[in-house]
Amino acid sequence: MTQQHTEPTTQADQDLTTESGSRPPKSKRAHIISHTHWDREWYLPYEKHHMRLVQLVDSLLDQLDEGLDYKSFYLDGQTIIIEDYLQVRPEQKERLEKHIRNGRIVIGPWYILQDAFLTSGEANVRNMQVGHQDAKRYGTPSKIGYFPDTFGLVGQTPQLMLQSGIDNVFFGRGVKPTGFNNTVSDEGYESSFSELMWEGPDGSKVLGVLFANWYSNGNEVPVDEASARKFWETKLADAEKYASTNELLYMNGCDHQPIQRDLPEAIRMAEQLYPDIEFVHSNFPDYLEALRGNAEHELSTVKGELRSQRTDGWGTLVNTASARVYLKQMNQLGQAMLEKVAEPLASYAYLLGRAYPHDQLTYAWKTLMQNHPHDSICGCSVDEVHREMVTRFDKSRHVAEALVEQSSSEIASMVDTSIFTSYGGDARPLITFNTTGWERSGVVQMELDAARRYFRDGYSLEEMALQMNEIDLSNRILVDEHGASVPCAVEDLGLQFGYDLPDDRFRQPYSCRRVRITFEAEKVPALGLKTYAWVRSEGISNEEVHDGQLSNEATLQHKERGMENEHLSVVIADNGSFSITDKRTGRTYHDLGIYEDVGDIGNEYMFKQPENEVARTTQDLVAEIRVIENTAYRISYEMVHHWEVPESADELLDREQRELIYYPYRKAKRSVSMIPFKIRTVVSLSRSGKGIHMETTFNNQAKDHRVRALFPTDLKSAVHHADSMFEIATRDNIPAPEWQNPSNTQHQQSFVDVSEDQAGLVVANLGLNEYEVLQDGRNTIAVTLLRAVGELGDWGLFPTPEAQCLGEHSFQLEIIPHHGHAAAADAYIEAYQFQVPWTRVQTEVHPGDLTPSHSLLAWQGEGLAFSSLKVNTDSGDLMLRWYNMTTEATTLRLAATPTSSLSWEAMYKSNVLEEEGETYEASQIEGASSVSFASKEWIMQTGACEIVTVGLRR
Known part of the structure; x- marks a missing residue:
């Protein structure tokens, strides 16, 4: 007979035993999740x-x-940590992968933890895609919407999460819980608890x-009894204050x-101190399951942006959003080059039979996204960080430019340009x-x-130089595919060196006679070419076109x-400001x-204007004004302001920084x-410009200051609209009653709009x-x-002299009047096109399968904004994305164009x-269409504010 072994009964066990002999349920459960928040x-x-x-x-x-x-x-929700580690410790890959596959190291879903408002919608999508792809190489991506320190969250986050198979969001900023009385603040902007329902537009x-x-509320849990008791007394009360x-x-x-x-030991000590509480070394999925299974209160619903x-x-x-603006400008260009130029052109070439550069684009995206963490793209780090970011921006853009050059050249080689044979061998x-x-017109230079x-x-x-210098550039004109003359300006750049890099030969250097040609391209088809x-043109003088100076009639x-x-009239005032009349x-x-x-x-984090300072403006400063361009396609005025500003803050600021005075309480003034x-402004209007x-x-040599451009609208509206991630967000002009900061600055992506019913003004x-x-x-x-500014801020003194942004700067804006709310979408399209560089390429006279004016496909959808065109890595299907800018349902119609030889086997959502x-x-299409559709089309209903991704299979 085997003797049964029993542990002796302790006083604690007796205390926990009821009269019936069973152990009572634990009153609470403490989920302890181990992590590190890793700012790269x-x-x-x-x-x-x-x-x-x-x-x-x-x-x-x-x-x-x-x-x-x-x-x-x-592992902080970002797979780049794995890349960074294995870059130094590649021999640890198997060991790392073992713990990921058995669920003890949890990875993903993101590639990096990005800032939400300063990165584009497509960048956020690529971030999720790359994070999932990388995580799958090691195990299963976590389905946790993780935003621990993101500086606020965009309104479309819930939709993006659900479309990624994620039904939750963990975040640290954007909503302040009400607290002790568990009541909801005005209009549901606050949450009763730390748990809430978040609803997107x-x-x-x-x-x-x-x-x-x-x-960090469970950071460094003590092991010794006295410290642990003190720790948990505070931490339990803090969590209970907000938990539902x-x-x-x-x-x-x-x-x-x-x-x-020593966390296991710390947990055992906590269990001894609080036997009625279950302490669990937990994870997010287990916590979510327990949270949903023990819901006791109705949660607040918070809507829209946080x-x-x-x-x-x-x-x-x-x-x-305004710290180190040069980073934001480089990011805008880098994102546009990848998502709005390189991917569409690579897709275009792919459909014509070329290989799609999946790996190269992923590399470029990863390099760009390494600049997207909140402490990076936000410009709130030490100077060395942002110097390295400039290099990454350059690297990513160089990849994009190489891919654009390759794709556009491949497409150009297939365009039928033989229509120009009649102009001779030097066409x-x-x-x-x-x-x-969308169809596009605008001034192009190449x-x-x-x-x-x-x-x-x-x-x-010597022979090459002589021959090139003797090239006759006279009597030449620019013509379109129909032979119609197109006004242009031509600048002789003289003798230039260049080279080809063939795929099958050594580099081929050459000498050339190069010109710079500027003209207005009209009605270039969407996702197409012209x-x-x-x-x-013998016997036709083009002197006027070469000079760029035209008769008064033109x-x-x-x-x-x-x-x-035909759209606008502009008058420039003595002070360099201008008025626009929308005809x-x-x-x-x-x-x-x-x-x-x-x-x-x-x-770097927050702006603080010195108390009682009166803003300086150029309102009463007379500007030097002159015409610098006057052609048939564009006119430009230059305005120069010779201004003076204080050289810096006074000496008190340095002392306040060293004493770590919280910035709202600083008393420093300006020197x-x-x-x-000196500010130089050039305003331009093109022939077709809206x-x-x-x-x-300007060359900034002043410190501790802010420069803004002002655009009075004189429109009556309590709200305005700002471009955000996959959304036109509506925001109040007057902040909430709790707001005390005299400044109410906010984030935008491409533009901001103030509108009435019959008029509006967009600034892109x-x-x-x-x-x-x-x-x-x-x-x-x-x-x-x-x-x-001159310091990082936050938890100590970190001087950042390079954040003073001394040196040359250039900024570009477009001011777009429109008809009002109902017609705002047209102005938004103009603003979106303003973000995208034109692509142009020189080619030869040759036959080809593509017509001289050609587009891939046609689409139609009132209120829809086109976002991306790329190729799926696994299926090879063409992937297109739109989003509904409005709060009304709409219809997407999609088809191949008559000029396209492409056909599609299937379309899926x-x-x-x-x-x-x-x-x-x-x-089948019956009758005429308002877009150039071929014989058949696909129709898809699109919900209010919906992000719609479509797959096309050939």
């Missing part, structure tokens, strides 16, 4: 953080190898969990936090590509080789200081383009010493992500051009992960 770069340069990461993962692997007491670790809902006590259930969440980690290797609207406004970190065809989703001599042909350098040629000049086309509405907008300068004694501040292009340049930008609608009685749109969904049948 911030208060230290990347490589210094990188070396600490290697130490951390080494320690984690050792801990997991020791046994099962240490249950699991969440399309109606998508996810469970939201706010780190109300931050993502008895499932309490504790995040065991913080920024760059090493793992707590931007900390109901706070005092001093800690929202919104002014990271020079050129092709303009429109990679936006360099063109009039003639070449290759070194391989045996010419001496062909022109620079040809000789000019867009209106009176001495005006511009006018369609008769509405005139006055005093546009005045500059404002104020002091800034804040930091009495003044320095010159907006005024404005370029501002290139990489200028900060604006404010002023409470000045005129609803003025103020766009931040530059913010110059997808999601942002490009997973195949419902298939749609094509229908």
